[in-house]
Amino acid sequence: MLDKNGIAKRIAKEVKDGMYVNLGIGIPTLVANYIPDGISVVLQSENGLLGMGPFPLEGEEDADLINAGKQTITTLPGSATFDSALSFGMIRAGKVDLTILGAMEVSENGDIANWKIPGKMVKGMGGAMDLVASAKNIIVAMQQVNKHGESKLLKSCTLPLTGVNCVKKIVTELGVYEVKDGAFHLLERAPGVSLEDIKKATEGKLVINSDVKEMEL
Amino acid sequence: MLDKNGIAKRIAKEVKDGMYVNLGIGIPTLVANYIPDGISVVLQSENGLLGMGPFPLEGEEDADLINAGKQTITTLPGSATFDSALSFGMIRAGKVDLTILGAMEVSENGDIANWKIPGKMVKGMGGAMDLVASAKNIIVAMQQVNKHGESKLLKSCTLPLTGVNCVKKIVTELGVYEVKDGAFHLLERAPGVSLEDIKKATEGKLVINSDVKEMEL
Amino acid sequence: MKKVVAHADEAVQDIKEGMTLMLGGFGLCGIPENCISALVKKGVKNLTCISNNAGVDDFGIGLMLQQKQVKKMISSYVGENAEFERQLLSGELEVELIPQGTLATRCMAAGYGMPAIFTPAGVGTEVAEGKEIRKFNGKDYLMELAFEADFAIVKAWKGDTMGNLIYKWTARNFNPVMAMGGKITIAEVEELVPAGELDPDQIHTPGIYVHRIFQGKNYEKRIEQRTVRFENKTI
Amino acid sequence: MKKVVAHADEAVQDIKEGMTLMLGGFGLCGIPENCISALVKKGVKNLTCISNNAGVDDFGIGLMLQQKQVKKMISSYVGENAEFERQLLSGELEVELIPQGTLATRCMAAGYGMPAIFTPAGVGTEVAEGKEIRKFNGKDYLMELAFEADFAIVKAWKGDTMGNLIYKWTARNFNPVMAMGGKITIAEVEELVPAGELDPDQIHTPGIYVHRIFQGKNYEKRIEQRTVRFENKTI
Numbered sequence: 001m002l003d004k005n006g007i008a009k010r011i012a013k014e015v016k017d018g019m020y021v022n023l024g025i026g027i028p029t030l031v032a033n034y035i036p037d038g039i040s041v042v043l044q045s046e047n048g049l050l051g052m053g054p055f056p057l058e059g060e061e062d063a064d065l066i067n068a069g070k071q072t073i074t075t076l077p078g079s080a081t082f083d084s085a086l087s088f089g090m091i092r093a094g095k096v097d098l099t100i101l102g103a104m105e106v107s108e109n110g111d112i113a114n115w116k117i118p119g120k121m122v123k124g125m126g127g128a129m130d131l132v133a134s135a136k137n138i139i140v141a142m143q144q145v146n147k148h149g150e151s152k153l154l155k156s157c158t159l160p161l162t163g164v165n166c167v168k169k170i171v172t173e174l175g176v177y178e179v180k181d182g183a184f185h186l187l188e189r190a191p192g193v194s195l196e197d198i199k200k201a202t203e204g205k206l207v208i209n210s211d212v213k214e215m216e217l
Numbered sequence: 218m219l220d221k222n223g224i225a226k227r228i229a230k231e232v233k234d235g236m237y238v239n240l241g242i243g244i245p246t247l248v249a250n251y252i253p254d255g256i257s258v259v260l261q262s263e264n265g266l267l268g269m270g271p272f273p274l275e276g277e278e279d280a281d282l283i284n285a286g287k288q289t290i291t292t293l294p295g296s297a298t299f300d301s302a303l304s305f306g307m308i309r310a311g312k313v314d315l316t317i318l319g320a321m322e323v324s325e326n327g328d329i330a331n332w333k334i335p336g337k338m339v340k341g342m343g344g345a346m347d348l349v350a351s352a353k354n355i356i357v358a359m360q361q362v363n364k365h366g367e368s369k370l371l372k373s374c375t376l377p378l379t380g381v382n383c384v385k386k387i388v389t390e391l392g393v394y395e396v397k398d399g400a401f402h403l404l405e406r407a408p409g410v411s412l413e414d415i416k417k418a419t420e421g422k423l424v425i426n427s428d429v430k431e432m433e434l
Numbered sequence: 435m436k437k438v439v440a441h442a443d444e445a446v447q448d449i450k451e452g453m454t455l456m457l458g459g460f461g462l463c464g465i466p467e468n469c470i471s472a473l474v475k476k477g478v479k480n481l482t483c484i485s486n487n488a489g490v491d492d493f494g495i496g497l498m499l500q501q502k503q504v505k506k507m508i509s510s511y512v513g514e515n516a517e518f519e520r521q522l523l524s525g526e527l528e529v530e531l532i533p534q535g536t537l538a539t540r541c542m543a544a545g546y547g548m549p550a551i552f553t554p555a556g557v558g559t560e561v562a563e564g565k566e567i568r569k570f571n572g573k574d575y576l577m578e579l580a581f582e583a584d585f586a587i588v589k590a591w592k593g594d595t596m597g598n599l600i601y602k603w604t605a606r607n608f609n610p611v612m613a614m615g616g617k618i619t620i621a622e623v624e625e626l627v628p629a630g631e632l633d634p635d636q637i638h639t640p641g642i643y644v645h646r647i648f649q650g651k652n653y654e655k656r657i658e659q660r661t662v663r664f665e666n667k668t669i
Numbered sequence: 670m671k672k673v674v675a676h677a678d679e680a681v682q683d684i685k686e687g688m689t690l691m692l693g694g695f696g697l698c699g700i701p702e703n704c705i706s707a708l709v710k711k712g713v714k715n716l717t718c719i720s721n722n723a724g725v726d727d728f729g730i731g732l733m734l735q736q737k738q739v740k741k742m743i744s745s746y747v748g749e750n751a752e753f754e755r756q757l758l759s760g761e762l763e764v765e766l767i768p769q770g771t772l773a774t775r776c777m778a779a780g781y782g783m784p785a786i787f788t789p790a791g792v793g794t795e796v797a798e799g800k801e802i803r804k805f806n807g808k809d810y811l812m813e814l815a816f817e818a819d820f821a822i823v824k825a826w827k828g829d830t831m832g833n834l835i836y837k838w839t840a841r842n843f844n845p846v847m848a849m850g851g852k853i854t855i856a857e858v859e860e861l862v863p864a865g866e867l868d869p870d871q872i873h874t875p876g877i878y879v880h881r882i883f884q885g886k887n888y889e890k891r892i893e894q895r896t897v898r899f900e901n902k903t904i
Contacts, residue, residue: 018670020877040670042831042877046534047460048604050875051831055663063463063655064591064605070461071661077865078831080872081603083610083638084460084486085542085781088535092553092782093849095877111558121519122531124511129561130535133554134782164558235435237642257435259596259642263769264695265839267640268596272898280698280890281826281840287696288896294630295596297637298838300845300873301695301721302546302777305770309547309788310614312642328793338754339766341746346796347770350789351547381793539781546774549805552784570784570814579805602870635837636871 051079268296545614586616597644699840780849821851832879
């Protein structure tokens with residue numbers, strides 16, 4: 001079973017040299033820590049930056065330089081700033097190769113819900129709807145079960161949707177799934193996780209090929 | 218009767234302090250020479266410049282700095298450059314207060330034709346269709362009759378249109394006209410021009426108020 | 435060409451009850467602090483505010499919310515703001531949440547003279563309800579209308595007396611697109627210079643979009659999420 | 670992130686017969702001289718060229734016309750070009766003329782992921798024939814589709830190894846919008862610098878839109894209409 005950093009580490013293996021990548025808030029942010037050496041990746045922050053670097057050293061924070069999570073950040077050589085319209089323009093135009101974000105629920109046909117819980121205070125969708133509607137490749141980082149032990153990989157989402165038919169891959173504490181043909185296709189098991197654990201934690205249609213191996217981190 | 222410079226001089230009186238103005242090729246370009254002192258006007262060139270200045274002195278031409286007529290130019294303090302999409306964006310958004318351009322024909326309802334003569338080589342409309350469809354205020358600078366002595370202020374245009382129902386004012390060698398309610402309303406006569414001259418040179422509906430005075434330049 | 439005004443109070447003097455305002459900024463980054471203070475001082479009420487966020491309780495648009503000056507917020511994310519939440523739940527405040535890219539593009543559309551735009555954001559969600567859907571190349575898009583505001587209020591780093599603006603880092607965010615979307619646009623800048631001092635090729639917002647400009651003062655530039663790293667750790 | 674190529678020949682090597690190209694520039698200002706020469710040398714034919722103008726007889730796209738490499742031109746103004754006129758009248762060359770703002774905005778639309786835009790340009794004229802007309806706020810607009818090209822070829826002043834571009838004066842023109850409209854975008858620059866040397870706030874085209882970049886050489890930068898004034902005269 002993976003912890004948050006394990007999920008981030010596994011997702012980092014999906015990041016290839018030369019990619020432009022948008023990382024959401026939470027676990028996706030951690031992915032930046034595990035991008036392999038020798039791979040050159042440009043991180044896009046949808047508030048208007050390409051070439052996001054690590055957090056600043058203490059005393060070097062700049063109020064004018066934040067990421068989409070409103071955290072102080074730095075830039076790397078070759079970065080570029082731009083306004084919010086161009087930022088979402090390049091997202092919609094498919095120029096961002098990979099989007100990694102969190103989710104509350106994903107359905108077997110790739111619908112995603114991650115912005116609103118009826119009855120609770122709604123904070124807003126931010127850029128999530130634009131990202132999921134536009135990205136060529138979307139990987140979701142999430143816990144597979146909620147605190148009541150219920151699966152969040154569903155037949156169909158119960159929460160209001162963020163986007164439809166868009167999630168391509170999911171990495172959870174239990175495994176890696178490809179979403180296609182209306183099912184969650186198990187690609188890899190997390191270390192120490194049995195197929196039985198995975199079946200119990202998946203409400204939607206699950207496809208398990210005979211040769212599912214444990215993931216390497 | 219006015220010559221080209223006279224037409225430009227008369228049009229310059231329409232330019233008010235603080236205006237953003239787009240000048241077309243030909244007589245409109247000359248208007249810049251007659252803008253009164255003490256009036257601050259910003260000239261827009263649709264190839265991507267606000268704050269166009271006069272032509273450069275010899276030896277100071279820069280191949281990277283031209284106007285929409287492809288002539289070498291200079292810039293004035295406070296100028297700004299931008300791309301062609303933003304340039305026409307500000308035109309469409311009505312931020313350019315006044316557009317001055319030439320025409321082959323204008324009709325009594327304000328249609329304009331200035332880009333194509335059937336049977337002749339067609340060079341293209343350039344930015345004219347965008348300008349006439351968008352500008353809040355359009356003044357046409359033109360000769361009122363063609364070389365065969367035929368009127369170019371018509372009931373309806375015979376040439377392919379550039380835009381419909383858009384011309385607000387016309388200044389010709391013979392007079393100044395407001396275009397409204399389906400007629401050319403004579404506002405001023407050029408020096409030495411009789412009402413008879415004007416009637417002969419106007420094919421479209423002409424409205425002459427009793428008190429039309431000679432223009433002051 | 436008289437665009438320079440003395441201070442924020444003069445810039446906002448004719449903003450009236452019931453008007454629609456655009457306010458630049460992302461979180462607390464790049465917000466027009468001086469104009470917000472002037473609006474609070476002025477006390478004008480019943481405003482519709484188009485802004486990506488709604489500030490925090492004691493800063494940014496949060497200050498206007500405290501004074502109950504806002505009738506409606508149009509935002510993509512309203513963040514952590516107790517007074518905002520109280521007013522929303524009590525029904526005093528109306529909120530329209532729209533996707534961030536849609537918000538930015540609808541402002542830009544006004545500045546580009548485009549009455550509507552097409553975006554895939556929100557297709558298949560409650561955002562699409564009541565909106566026209568149209569297919570291009572096999573993909574569905576929503577038609578969204580341009581936003582125009584009575585006043586757009588933006589913050590830039592430098593500006594000149596012709597209204598040309600330059601922004602700094604990610605404090606640019608919504609400011610350029612909102613500057614284009616105002617019938618009247620007010621810009622407050624950290625440094626106001628004479629025309630001719632800024633490089634024409636480096637202008638982010640050409641002055642044609644800006645009607646009033648002044649040099650602001652006492653910028654607090656509060657940081658919402660101060661996050662630092664320690665040597666030898668990446669994040 | 671390997672965007673830097675050695676020269677124009679390498680940059681255009683996989684441009685094939687029948688492809689659609691966008692070529693930046695306005696008149697002869699800001700045109701990709703090196704890539705045009707490489708295309709002439711390569712001799713690839715049957716091209717559709719989206720470019721505001723068509724060059725002159727012996728420079729710019731005119732050089733490609735001389736070699737009969739262009740099947741179709743999509744432009745707003747084709748200017749003075751005898752060979753162009755000859756090919757057009759003989760039926761060898763197809764020409765589609767579209768309003769300049771529409772041309773720019775259709776390129777931009779591709780780069781912003783907007784499949785179509787609305788513009789009033791051309792309403793009531795032959796440009797509107799066969800197009801959808803739609804009324805917004807009482808005014809008619811044409812719906813025009815985004816342009817996408819197999820290759821966009823642009824010229825910038827400075828660029829870095831990440832593909833970030835900065836343009837000079839009015840040599841910017843169509844280059845930034847075309848840079849956004851190419852499936853593959855090639856940028857030639859007068860000066861190529863290492864990543865980190867350009868100010869991030871001053872980038873006109875972010876590198877995400879640029880796939881190949883090289884430092885061009887022997888720029889002629891021909892002036893089409895050299896116009897000068899004499900002291901004490903304004904124009």
